Amino acid sequence: MKKYLSTLLAVCLVLAAFSMPASALEYTFDSPPTGDFGTPTSTEDIIQTGAEPANKDRSKSSALIPPGFGTPTSYLPNSGEYLTPNLAADGPLSGNYTLTVTGGTGGGAPALPGAVDTSAPTSPAYPTTSGPVTAFTDVTADLYYRNGSLGTLEIPSIGLSVNIYQGTDSAALKKGAGHFTNTSIWNGNVALAGHNRGVNNHFGKIHTLDTGNTITLTTALGTRTYTVTSVAKVDVMDNTMLEATSDNCITLFTCVMNQPSYRWCVRAVEA
Incomplete structure (x- = not known):
């Protein structure tokens, strides 16, 4: 028994020699490196004039x-x-x-x-x-008829009577003559366009008009009669005949058959 206690005591002493005291761990934190920002190179001085800007109200x-x-x-x-x-x-x-x-x-x-x-x-x-x-008369809502047209164009010498619709796109020309939206509808120069062949070839014969033939325009503002003064073949890029005028006139445009670079232009002035 005495020998057993001596052995147990020796074991306890050995274990005590190898034991380590318990303590908190230590941590070390380093700050991140500074950002890689460019160095300002401008040396221009800021000049304060004291003057107010010309446009003060920007609200x-x-x-x-x-x-x-x-x-x-x-x-x-x-x-x-x-x-x-x-x-x-x-x-x-x-x-x-x-x-x-x-x-x-x-x-x-x-x-x-x-x-x-x-x-x-x-x-x-x-x-x-x-x-x-x-002179210029803009197209307003009160100038439209119930059928959506702006009026009627009549040329007795070629047997033409056709309604006028706003715009010169295919939808307008399919229904009748088209009105150039950037031109007048009454006072000044009224410019219209139409097809020259196909089912809706309303302007197919305007190039056969002679000076002195009459053209009648009827709109919600009244009826005017014009006399043809010129029939000419013009370049497709020539838009001078679309310009506004001081006198009342009407200008008709259509393509030239098989000549895409040209178009027929008829000008008539108020009789």
Whole structure:
């Protein structure tokens, strides 16, 4: 028994010699390396003039909705309607505008006098380099007939009577004569287009017209009779006959058969 206790004591002493004290572990944290940012190289000094910018009001209260593309006033400065008319200091721009060009060569600057009384709409003038003042009547909703047309074109000498529709796309020309949307519908130059062959070849004979033949235009604004003054073959890229005029006239266009680079152009003036 004594020998057993001696052995047990020796084992306990050996174990005590190899035991390690319990303590908390230590941790070391290093900060990440600094970012690889470029070094500023500009040495330009900032100059403070103290002057106020020319356009101080950049808020939505001064924003304008631009006019429709191709309309007579689409290129005029300060034209259009306010985006928020209730916030506009000077009130909304509304009604029609009359545009005049100073100088006999059309080189003067257009003048926009401002809004006019909307209870009596007027036709805005449409300037070109051909004269000091031109006439123009825009297409409005009240000018359409119930069948969707803008009026009727009649040429007795070739037996033509056809309805007029807005636009010169295939949908309009399929129904009748098409009205060039950037031209007048009453005062000034009224420009129309039509097919020259096929089922809807309404303008197939306009190149056979002679000077002095009559053309009648009927719209919601009335009826006008024109006298043919010229029949010509023009280049397909020549759009001078689409320009607005100071006198009342009508211009008809159609393709030239088998000559895609040209088209027939008939001009008639008010009789």
